[in-house]
Amino acid sequence: MDGTNIDRRTFLQRSGKAIGFSAVAIAGGVLLHEPVRQPFHREAEQVIQRDLRIPGMTGRLVTVRGDDPARMTAAALASLGGISTFISEGDVVVVKPNVGWDRRPEQAANTNPDVVGEVVRQCVEAGAARVLVTDVTCNDATRCFNRSGIAAAAREAGADVELARDAHFREVNMGGAMLGTQLVYDAYLEADKCINIPIAKHHGLTRVTLGMKNLYGIIGGNRARLHQDINNSIADLGNFLQPTLVIVDAWRILLRNGPQGGSLADVEERRMLVASTDQVAIDAWAGEEFFGLRAEEMGWLGLAEARGLGTADYASLPFEELTV
Amino acid sequence: MATSENRFRYLRNARRVSQGLFFLLFMVLLLQTNIDALDSPDELPQISAPVDFFLEINPLIAVTTVLSTHTLYRNLILAVVLIVATLFLGRFFCGWVCPMGSINHALAAIKSRRMKGRHRIGQNAWKPYQRWKYGILVVMLGAALAGSALAGLLDPISLLTRSMALLVLPAYNVLTQDVYSWSLHAQLGAFDFLLTPVSWVTYATLIRAEQVVFHHTFLILLLFVGILVANRFITRFWCRGLCPLGALLGVFSKVSIVSLEKRTALCTDCNRCALHCQGGDNPKPGDTWHKTECHLCMNCVASCPEAGIAFRFFPQREQTTTAVNISRRAVLASAGAGMLAIPVLRTATHPDRPSDPTLVRPPGSLHEREFLTRCIRCGECMNVCPNNALHPTFMQAGAEGIWSPMLIPRIGYCEPTCVLCSQVCPTGAIDEITEEEKAWVPTAGKQETDGPPIRIGIAFYDTGRCLPYAMARECIVCEEWCPTTPKSIYFEEVEQRDRDGNYMYLKLPRVDPGICVGCGACTFACPVKGAPAIYVTPVGETRNPQNRILLEDQSPGRQ
Numbered sequence: 001m002d003g004t005n006i007d008r009r010t011f012l013q014r015s016g017k018a019i020g021f022s023a024v025a026i027a028g029g030v031l032l033h034e035p036v037r038q039p040f041h042r043e044a045e046q047v048i049q050r051d052l053r054i055p056g057m058t059g060r061l062v063t064v065r066g067d068d069p070a071r072m073t074a075a076a077l078a079s080l081g082g083i084s085t086f087i088s089e090g091d092v093v094v095v096k097p098n099v100g101w102d103r104r105p106e107q108a109a110n111t112n113p114d115v116v117g118e119v120v121r122q123c124v125e126a127g128a129a130r131v132l133v134t135d136v137t138c139n140d141a142t143r144c145f146n147r148s149g150i151a152a153a154a155r156e157a158g159a160d161v162e163l164a165r166d167a168h169f170r171e172v173n174m175g176g177a178m179l180g181t182q183l184v185y186d187a188y189l190e191a192d193k194c195i196n197i198p199i200a201k202h203h204g205l206t207r208v209t210l211g212m213k214n215l216y217g218i219i220g221g222n223r224a225r226l227h228q229d230i231n232n233s234i235a236d237l238g239n240f241l242q243p244t245l246v247i248v249d250a251w252r253i254l255l256r257n258g259p260q261g262g263s264l265a266d267v268e269e270r271r272m273l274v275a276s277t278d279q280v281a282i283d284a285w286a287g288e289e290f291f292g293l294r295a296e297e298m299g300w301l302g303l304a305e306a307r308g309l310g311t312a313d314y315a316s317l318p319f320e321e322l323t324v
Numbered sequence: 325m326a327t328s329e330n331r332f333r334y335l336r337n338a339r340r341v342s343q344g345l346f347f348l349l350f351m352v353l354l355l356q357t358n359i360d361a362l363d364s365p366d367e368l369p370q371i372s373a374p375v376d377f378f379l380e381i382n383p384l385i386a387v388t389t390v391l392s393t394h395t396l397y398r399n400l401i402l403a404v405v406l407i408v409a410t411l412f413l414g415r416f417f418c419g420w421v422c423p424m425g426s427i428n429h430a431l432a433a434i435k436s437r438r439m440k441g442r443h444r445i446g447q448n449a450w451k452p453y454q455r456w457k458y459g460i461l462v463v464m465l466g467a468a469l470a471g472s473a474l475a476g477l478l479d480p481i482s483l484l485t486r487s488m489a490l491l492v493l494p495a496y497n498v499l500t501q502d503v504y505s506w507s508l509h510a511q512l513g514a515f516d517f518l519l520t521p522v523s524w525v526t527y528a529t530l531i532r533a534e535q536v537v538f539h540h541t542f543l544i545l546l547l548f549v550g551i552l553v554a555n556r557f558i559t560r561f562w563c564r565g566l567c568p569l570g571a572l573l574g575v576f577s578k579v580s581i582v583s584l585e586k587r588t589a590l591c592t593d594c595n596r597c598a599l600h601c602q603g604g605d606n607p608k609p610g611d612t613w614h615k616t617e618c619h620l621c622m623n624c625v626a627s628c629p630e631a632g633i634a635f636r637f638f639p640q641r642e643q644t645t646t647a648v649n650i651s652r653r654a655v656l657a658s659a660g661a662g663m664l665a666i667p668v669l670r671t672a673t674h675p676d677r678p679s680d681p682t683l684v685r686p687p688g689s690l691h692e693r694e695f696l697t698r699c700i701r702c703g704e705c706m707n708v709c710p711n712n713a714l715h716p717t718f719m720q721a722g723a724e725g726i727w728s729p730m731l732i733p734r735i736g737y738c739e740p741t742c743v744l745c746s747q748v749c750p751t752g753a754i755d756e757i758t759e760e761e762k763a764w765v766p767t768a769g770k771q772e773t774d775g776p777p778i779r780i781g782i783a784f785y786d787t788g789r790c791l792p793y794a795m796a797r798e799c800i801v802c803e804e805w806c807p808t809t810p811k812s813i814y815f816e817e818v819e820q821r822d823r824d825g826n827y828m829y830l831k832l833p834r835v836d837p838g839i840c841v842g843c844g845a846c847t848f849a850c851p852v853k854g855a856p857a858i859y860v861t862p863v864g865e866t867r868n869p870q871n872r873i874l875l876e877d878q879s880p881g882r883q
Contacts, residue, residue: 204815227800
């Protein structure tokens with residue numbers, strides 16, 4: 001063998017190596033090749049809607065006056081048949097108060113913590129596997145949950161308090177007139193029951209924010225867009241999530257500078273609450289009672305009726321007025 | 325054998341433990357720079373941990389801010405403790421305490437072809453580049469005399485706080501968030517049981533539930549990575565050659581009573597001391613020991629097999645120099661450069677003339693002129709901000725103001741009841757204010773706010789982008805979010821025609837500049853993504869009486 005040529009064995013080894021790696025590269029390219037262009041935008045295809053009402057239960061409305069929010073809450077629940085009518089043993093319950101803003105209870109921008117606490121306590125007593133209190137807040141979540149008093153009240157009553165985390169939003173097609181694919185907090189997709197507990201307060205665009213508007217707090221993303229057709233958006237939210245029960249807290253109501261408020265001069269102490277299994281009727285009643293609005297002035301009510309979510313004619317429902 | 329009885333080995337181990345504990349403390353304090361749950365709705369959020377500890381014991385920050393402000397702010401008085409300790413003991417801070425130094429130490433300890441044996445011994449001998457840091461220090465002192473706290477750009481504690489808070493922790497959060505997300509949705513078939521512990525661990529170790537982002541951080545990243553990578557070429561290059569705090573402590577260490585005693589007769593020339601030297605200070609008997617360069621890491625004495633060197637109180641100063649080897653001319657030139665740099669930079673951006681319309685400073689910030697005498701760019705305000713509203717500037721405050729805080733409301737607005745940035749600011753660039761003094765929202769037990777609010781700017785509409793103005797669509801999300809009472813954003817209901825000529829009622833928002841505090845909640849919430857339809861400029865800011873639009877009623881009872 002002269003000095004310039006390699007032997008056959010080396011030749012085969014070296015060319016074998018080159019051929020082997022080339023084969024891997026070619027096979028990899030062919031296997032991973034995506035011949036069809038990937039769609040750059042995807043809408044979640046399957047429409048998901050969560051009707052968490054108790055099957056067969058008809059709409060009822062109960063109003064309570066009194067001087068203790070917790071006792072008033074208990075009375076309302078008792079009047080509607082007791083908590084066990086709504087919560088079964090082993091249920092995962094998500095309680096949705098309004099915790100939108102960094103405000104103290106007396107500023108009436110968030111749901112009264114005593115009402116939330118009583119609802120949680122009763123759910124736990126009814127044997128719920130887990131009671132979760134959460135909200136997608138506007139202001140810094142730590143401040144909102146703590147300053148509203150809701151974190152402390154809910155935890156004390158036995159709930160898990162969960163501040164919204166990025167990883168827990170899921171893209172869901174709500175199949176609404178205005179709301180298609182939205183980022184929804186996953187608790188609302190997984191819960192067996194949902195109790196919506198808004199506070200009655202003023203709002204610049206809709207004039208008043210009550211039960212269905214409170215469902216704003218189940219979605220994330222650029223939810224400010226919803227204002228462009230707020231009434232259809234609210235009705236779509238109510239259609240996506242039909243709560244087991246709605247309780248409107250009106251211990252204090254915010255009359256001006258809503259939905260945040262701040263000045264105590266804008267707050268009126270009404271010492272009331274109202275509960276219903278019909279999320280349309282309760283909004284109609286509360287809007288009229290607290291803000292003097294007729295059903296036609298609350299645009300989402302007609303749209304919600306048209307979607308079959310309930311009736312704005314609350315007078316047609318069994319109605320009870322209590323004082324405790 | 326002398327080796328096994330070498331008492332300096334205990335000291336070396338003690339130094340290792342000390343480095344570890346102080347690094348841990350640094351990280352814990354960094355992570356504690358936020359508020360925990362409140363016990364009651366009336367409680368004011370406070371930061372309980374002494375989160376500025378490392379910044380406040382820092383003589384470089386103390387000395388430069390004394391030069392620029394002629395006062396020693398709040399807890400910076402603690403720096404006196406470290407100054408006195410250094411005057412007695414030398415640069416032990418560099419070797420035993422400094423978290424930046426410990427990172428460099430650890431990285432330089434990794435062996436490589438270049439970083440072992442005779443290469444390492446040669447590289448550890450004192451070199452002229454080690455004088456650079458004294459030049460840098462003097463430039464910083466000159467700049468401080470001229471009224472600018474630029475020292476913070478290269479102060480190791482400010483630098484590490486900034487790099488950790490704006491880069492390392494957020495990057496960790498991105499990673500953890502992604503793994504957590506993945507563990508919630510992944511399908512691994514038979515291995516699904518593995519996902520639960522993964523999601524527990526990632527959930528528990530997430531730093532922020534909502535991911536933070538920081539703008540203008542690329543140069544911060546380059547500087548930090550550069551410092552770390554330099555250790556692959558020269559042991560603790562940053563500490564030896566560039567660190568202005570190390571230089572300042574080096575100057576103080578000239579008079580320290582602890583020195584290295586060399587027993588030349590015992591030395592066998594094994595070079596172990598030089599192999600492990602951190603400071604580059606020539607510990608070997610026969611060489612001249614550079615006292616100001618020594619970190620007192622104890623590596624040399626612990627690795628000496630013959631007891632040929634030892635640290636002693638009050639030893640003979642044989643084979644020792646306390647000189648910092650920087651010429652008087654170099655000192656004068658550096659001081660001059662530092663002092664002249666400030667007026668030169670101010671020919672481009674002058675603190676008395678606010679120029680950049682996006683430079684919204686945090687609430688409580690002093691007038692720009694005083695602000696620049698104090699802000700050390702440590703990034704604590706950005707770290708503590710619950711809304712990710714504060715970001716380091718690039719050129720918005722001029723080259724002189726680089727990496728100082730600015731509000732970017734598109735990313736996060738100033739939380740109305742929050743004053744945390746003013747609480748953590750170690751130098752008072754942001755004056756320590758209370759929620760009541762900020763006066764954006766009535767505090768507990770108050771019907772209304774007292775007195776005028778601390779304004780940081782005013783909001784303006786871009787009516788070419790605003791939905792009701794430009795596109796005849798309902799919106800007024802800005803009004804919903806406006807936190808003042810009464811709201812500074814109000815609306816006028818007007819009749820308009822849409823494209824098809826149909827009449828419709830629209831609410832057109834307006835800003836009342838006499839009430840707007842400039843928090844930027846409107847900008848943050850504005851659904852017009854990209855450039856927002858409402859934006860905040862610093863005009864009207866309380867800190868500068870000349871930066872005003874409105875002629876204001878000065879009579880009592882008016883704001």
